[in-house]
Amino acid sequence: MTRWLLPGFLGVGVLATLLLIVGPALYAVSLSFYDMPSLTADPVWVGFAKYAQVLASAAFWNALWNGIVYAGLAIVLQVVLGIGFALLLNQNFIGRSLLRGLAFLPYLLPTVVAVLVFKWMVDGSLGIVTILMDDWGLPPIYWFETETASMVSVIMISVWLWTPFVTTTFLAGLQTVPGQLYEAARVDGAGPIRQFFHVTLPSLRPILTVIILLRGVWMFNKFDVVWLATGGGPLGATEHLPVLSYREAFALYDIGSGAAIATLSFFVLMVAVAIYFRVFPMEQGK
Amino acid sequence: MAEVSLRKLRKTYGPVVAVEGVDLEIAKGELIVLLGPSGCGKSTTLRMVAGLETISDGKLHIGGRDVTALEPKDRDIAMVFQNYALYPHKTIRGNMSFGLKMRGTDTAEITKRVDAAAEMLDITHLLDRKPGQLSGGQMQRVALGRALVRDPAVFLLDEPLSNLDAKLRSRMREEIALLQRRIGKAMLYVTHDQTEAMTLADRIVIMRDGRVQQIGSPLEVYDRPANAFVAGFIGSPEMNLIDADLADGRLVLGEGVSLPAPSGLTRREGRVTVGMRPEAIAPAGEGLPFTIRGIEQLGSQTLFIGELAGRRLRVMTGRRDDVALGSGMRIAVPEAAIHLFDRESGERLTTGR
Structure with a gap:
C-alpha cells in the first residue's frame, strides 16, 4: 500500500501538470508553425513563416517596447512605494494594525473592479476627478485619449493594485531583522537612512530579489489591466505583447501569428529571467 | 575624577518603575559588574548608559560631560551585545570598520586600528570572512574587536558570554579580564552569573527589582552581604x-x-x-x-x-x-x-x- 502512495501522489501531480500546463503550452507553440485563418479552419504547416512575419512587423517591436516600459516603470514604482509604505507601517503609531489591514485591501480587489472604478472616476463628463479638477480651475487631463496619458494611467492602476503585495511582503521581512542590529548601528553612529542601507536593505535582499522577480514576470504577462483600460490603444500606445497576441489570434483570426507572438514573449521573458539570476543570485555565496 | 557617573538614574515605563535611583561612579580602568536575576533592571541600566533607553530621571556623565540626553553615538561608548549583533552581510573587517566609517575617520587610520585590534584579539585570519562562517567564540571576539577599535571612554557589555558553552565562557572571561587591564578603560559589564561577577569585577553592583542592593568588591559582598538577598545570590x-x-x-x-x-x-x-x-x-x-x-x-x-x-x-x-x-x-x-x-x-x- 505505502509502496504505491508516494509514486501515486507524485503521478497525479505530474499528470495534472502535463495535462493542464505542459500540454496546452506545447500545443500553443505548435500552433505558431501553422497558418490557421479561423478557429475551425484546417491548419496548414508554414514552418517559421509566422515568426518571420511577426518579427518583420512594426506592431511586434512596438508591443515589446511598450511591455518593457509598462512592466519596468510599474515594478520600480511598486517596489519603491511598497518599501516606503512598509517602513511607515513598521513604525509605532495608534491604529497601526488597522492601517496594515487596510493597506492590503487593493490587492484583494478584482482587476476589473479597479479598472472600471478608475475609468468612472476620470470619466470626461461624469467622473469625480474631472468634476473636481474643473471646479478648481485645472485644465482637463485626457486620461485615455493621448498616448502618454494612457500609458501613465495603466501604470497608475497597476501600481495601485499591486503595491500592497510588495508592502506586505517587505513588512513581513522587516519583522525578521534582529532589533540588536539596529541598536548596534545606532551605537556605531548610523542614522535612520544609513541604518536602512546598511542593515535593512542587505538583510532583506533575498526577499527583495524574489519580489522583483515575481512582480516583473507578472507585470510583463499582465493582460487584464491593459485590455480593460485601453484595449491597447490609443493607436497601439499601450499595446504590449499579451494584448497584441490576443488581438492577432482572436480579433484578426490569425491564430498562427498570435501563437508566434506568445512564444516569442515567452523566450524574451526567459532570457530576462536568466540575466536577472546572473546579476542577482538567489543564494549569496557565503 | 570618575570616568562615568550615574546620579539617581531612574527608568519608568508608564506607572512601572524598572530602575530606581541608581548611583554609581566608575573610575578609569575599573571593571564594574552589574549583577542580578533577570528583570532586576541591570540591562536597563546598561542600556540607559548606552543611550538605547531614554533616561526618565537623573543624570549621566561620561568623561566629565553631561550625556543624559545625547544619542548613543555622541556618548563616547562602545557596546558588546549579547547576541553579538554583527552585521551578517559585512565582512569581519567591514563590521569592525563600520563605526569609524560612520564617524568619517580616514581610511588609513581605520585600517591601522582594525589591524591592531584584530591582532590583539587574534582574529587577523578572519578579517575577510562573514560572521556566518564564524564560531560563537570567534564572533564574540569580533564583537569585542568592533568595540575596541572605537577606543571609547567606556565599554558596555551586555551578558557577552551567555551564548557560549561553559568551557569557552571561562576562557573568554579570562581574556576579557586581561584585555581590560591592558587597555585600562572603564568597563560596565552586565551578567546574571555570580561566578562571572566574582572573577571579573573590581566592584560588583547587585541589583534587585530595579534597586541597588549593595556595591562592593567581590570579597566585600561575599564576606559582608548587605542583606539576605545578596547573601543568597553571591556564592556557589x-x-x-x-x-x-x-x-x-x-x-x-x-x-x-x-x-x-x-x-x-x-x-x-x-x-x-x-x-x-x-x-x-x-x-x-x-x-x-x-x-x-x-x-x-x-x-x-x-x-x-x-x-x-x-x-x-x-x-x-x-x-x-x-x-x-x-x-x-x-x-x-x-x-x-x-x-x-x-x-x-x-x-x-x-x-x-
Whole structure:
C-alpha cells in the first residue's frame, strides 16, 4: 500500500501538470508553425513563416517596447512605494494594525473592479476627478485619449493594485531583522537612512530579489489591466505583447501569428529571467 | 575624577518603575559588574548608559560631560551585545570598520586600528570572512574587536558570554579580564552569573527589582552581604538561609537546637534569618545534629544536603567520607561564619568585622 502512495501522489501531480500546463503550452507553440485563418479552419504547416512575419512587423517591436516600459516603470514604482509604505507601517503609531489591514485591501480587489472604478472616476463628463479638477480651475487631463496619458494611467492602476503585495511582503521581512542590529548601528553612529542601507536593505535582499522577480514576470504577462483600460490603444500606445497576441489570434483570426507572438514573449521573458539570476543570485555565496 | 557617573538614574515605563535611583561612579580602568536575576533592571541600566533607553530621571556623565540626553553615538561608548549583533552581510573587517566609517575617520587610520585590534584579539585570519562562517567564540571576539577599535571612554557589555558553552565562557572571561587591564578603560559589564561577577569585577553592583542592593568588591559582598538577598545570590553553592529566633544571646533554630549569637549585633531579640555558607560549616566531633539526605561529589569537595532541626541545610567539606544516606553527623558553625539578617526587611544585623 505505502509502496504505491508516494509514486501515486507524485503521478497525479505530474499528470495534472502535463495535462493542464505542459500540454496546452506545447500545443500553443505548435500552433505558431501553422497558418490557421479561423478557429475551425484546417491548419496548414508554414514552418517559421509566422515568426518571420511577426518579427518583420512594426506592431511586434512596438508591443515589446511598450511591455518593457509598462512592466519596468510599474515594478520600480511598486517596489519603491511598497518599501516606503512598509517602513511607515513598521513604525509605532495608534491604529497601526488597522492601517496594515487596510493597506492590503487593493490587492484583494478584482482587476476589473479597479479598472472600471478608475475609468468612472476620470470619466470626461461624469467622473469625480474631472468634476473636481474643473471646479478648481485645472485644465482637463485626457486620461485615455493621448498616448502618454494612457500609458501613465495603466501604470497608475497597476501600481495601485499591486503595491500592497510588495508592502506586505517587505513588512513581513522587516519583522525578521534582529532589533540588536539596529541598536548596534545606532551605537556605531548610523542614522535612520544609513541604518536602512546598511542593515535593512542587505538583510532583506533575498526577499527583495524574489519580489522583483515575481512582480516583473507578472507585470510583463499582465493582460487584464491593459485590455480593460485601453484595449491597447490609443493607436497601439499601450499595446504590449499579451494584448497584441490576443488581438492577432482572436480579433484578426490569425491564430498562427498570435501563437508566434506568445512564444516569442515567452523566450524574451526567459532570457530576462536568466540575466536577472546572473546579476542577482538567489543564494549569496557565503 | 570618575570616568562615568550615574546620579539617581531612574527608568519608568508608564506607572512601572524598572530602575530606581541608581548611583554609581566608575573610575578609569575599573571593571564594574552589574549583577542580578533577570528583570532586576541591570540591562536597563546598561542600556540607559548606552543611550538605547531614554533616561526618565537623573543624570549621566561620561568623561566629565553631561550625556543624559545625547544619542548613543555622541556618548563616547562602545557596546558588546549579547547576541553579538554583527552585521551578517559585512565582512569581519567591514563590521569592525563600520563605526569609524560612520564617524568619517580616514581610511588609513581605520585600517591601522582594525589591524591592531584584530591582532590583539587574534582574529587577523578572519578579517575577510562573514560572521556566518564564524564560531560563537570567534564572533564574540569580533564583537569585542568592533568595540575596541572605537577606543571609547567606556565599554558596555551586555551578558557577552551567555551564548557560549561553559568551557569557552571561562576562557573568554579570562581574556576579557586581561584585555581590560591592558587597555585600562572603564568597563560596565552586565551578567546574571555570580561566578562571572566574582572573577571579573573590581566592584560588583547587585541589583534587585530595579534597586541597588549593595556595591562592593567581590570579597566585600561575599564576606559582608548587605542583606539576605545578596547573601543568597553571591556564592556557589548558595548560602544556607534559615529562620531562627534571637533571644537571650542565642539563636534558636528549632526544638533544642541553638547557636550562640555572634557579637556586635544591632539588636538583642526578634525574628531573624541566619545565613551560613556551606563551605564555612565543618563536620565536627560535637556540635549540631545534621541528618544527611543527599550527597553530591564535586571531586575536590563533597556537598552534603540534609536537615538541621527540620530545615534544609547544605554543608561542603573537603572530606570524602563514605556516609550512608539517612545517617547523622555533627556539624560546627564558627561564630565568624554566621550572618544575621532581619527576617522581615532582610537587612544585615551585625556590625563591625
